Amino acid sequence: MRQILTDIADFFLPRTCHLCGSRLRDTEKVFCVRCIETLPRSLYHLMPLNPMERRFAGIVPFVRATGHFIYSRNSELAAAIHDMKYRQFPSVGRRLGEIVGEELNMAGFFSGADCIAAVPMHWWKEARRGYNQVDHIARGLSKATGLPVVEVLEATRSHKTQTAMTLQQRQANLSGSFRIKDPEAIEGKGLVIVDDVCTTGATLRTLSAEISESVPDCRIYLLSVCVTV
Numbered sequence: 001m002r003q004i005l006t007d008i009a010d011f012f013l014p015r016t017c018h019l020c021g022s023r024l025r026d027t028e029k030v031f032c033v034r035c036i037e038t039l040p041r042s043l044y045h046l047m048p049l050n051p052m053e054r055r056f057a058g059i060v061p062f063v064r065a066t067g068h069f070i071y072s073r074n075s076e077l078a079a080a081i082h083d084m085k086y087r088q089f090p091s092v093g094r095r096l097g098e099i100v101g102e103e104l105n106m107a108g109f110f111s112g113a114d115c116i117a118a119v120p121m122h123w124w125k126e127a128r129r130g131y132n133q134v135d136h137i138a139r140g141l142s143k144a145t146g147l148p149v150v151e152v153l154e155a156t157r158s159h160k161t162q163t164a165m166t167l168q169q170r171q172a173n174l175s176g177s178f179r180i181k182d183p184e185a186i187e188g189k190g191l192v193i194v195d196d197v198c199t200t201g202a203t204l205r206t207l208s209a210e211i212s213e214s215v216p217d218c219r220i221y222l223l224s225v226c227v228t229v
């Protein structure tokens with residue numbers, strides 16, 4: 001039945017790859033296999049003290065950290081990320097979450113992890129956008145890894161867009177903007193904090209500082225779908 005519905009939907013609304021526009025096969029979702037293969041991977045998870053981990057080492061406690069795809073402006077991936085965030089394509093986030101989850105899971109990145117939490121968005125921003133794209137990434141990760149998504153983090157205030165800020169400006173801008181609403185849920189747990197793009201690392205840094213202060217025995221894994229170099 002499901003297959004018939006897919007066929008009918010495909011006939012009227014052909015499903016196409018979000019990156020190259022080619023028609024998707026039944027087994028493909030959002031991106032075609034060829035585009036997935038050519039996405040620029042950092043392979044940071046295979047390196048000891050990788051460049052992402054170096055951004056946080058000695059500043060906040062964490063078990064592992066990685067950014068899976070290299071983000072560069074004007075790339076096809078950057079266009080897809082833009083669509084995911086601003087053009088009502090949360091499905092792109094979910095699919096990216098699945099891909100990242102499958103690849104990192106195979107490499108043992110999540111060993112010792114118990115649950116996943118998305119970097120939260122302030123409710124007002126989420127209401128205007130209609131969704132938090134990182135929630136969709138977290139769901140994709142959860143599907144690929146079997147780890148549950150927990151809603152323990154909250155953005156307590158809306159902060160200014162950070163695109164043009166330095167690390168120091170970003171941290172000042174973010175200070176006090178997150179709250180752990182359910183500390184007990186992550187006590188003694190391995191928590192994967194997921195974000196979409198990591199540039200200076202200020203968001204993940206602020207959030208993990210907040211968590212390690214409120215829940216010192218929570219083991220933190222930092223994961224961003226994309227990372228700038």
Ligand SMILES: [Zn+2]
Pocket residue numbers: 017018019020021022031032033034035036
């Ligand atoms: Zn494609």
